[in-house]
Amino acid sequence: MPERIRFHLDENVDPDIALALRRSGIDVTTSQEANLLAVSDTIQLHFARTESRVLVTHDDDFLILNSQGIDHISIVYCQKDAKPIGYIIRMLILLYEVAALEELRGRVEYL
Known part of the structure; x- marks a missing residue:
């Protein structure tokens, strides 16, 4: 059975989404629950990678890290503020329902 997606929301994402x-x-x-507030983006990615979690963010810096080849799950x-919170929730649930973690490895998904 394919591994299910597990998410990690960085500190810029509304906790109501969680x-x-x-x-x-x-x-x-x-990030709040994992005691990762105000840590570097590379540490956030490292946490998500070691926990096999897809990182959810509004921070453009993660796109830069991806373009530099920094390893991540997804x-x-x-x-930020481009989509209503309900839309973000629905899209994350849809992603969870239709994709396996292996399909997302190393990719960036845009909402």
């Missing part, structure tokens, strides 16, 4: 994902039975961590990016 609550909604959990209500849908999705495993999610946040990044889901949505420009």
Whole structure:
């Protein structure tokens, strides 16, 4: 059976998104809960990679790190304030329902 997606939300992502994902039975961590507030983006990616989690962010710096070849499981990016919170939640749930973790490895998904 393919490995299910687990998410990690960085500190710029609304914590209500984590609550909604959990209500849908999705495993999610946040930077706040993992004691990762104000740490570097590379440390955030390292945490997500070692935990086999897809990093969800609004931070453009993660796109730069990806273009530099920094290793990661996967990044889901949505420009800050570009989409309503309900849309982000629905798209993350959809991604969880239709994709296996292996399909996303090393990719950036844009919402």
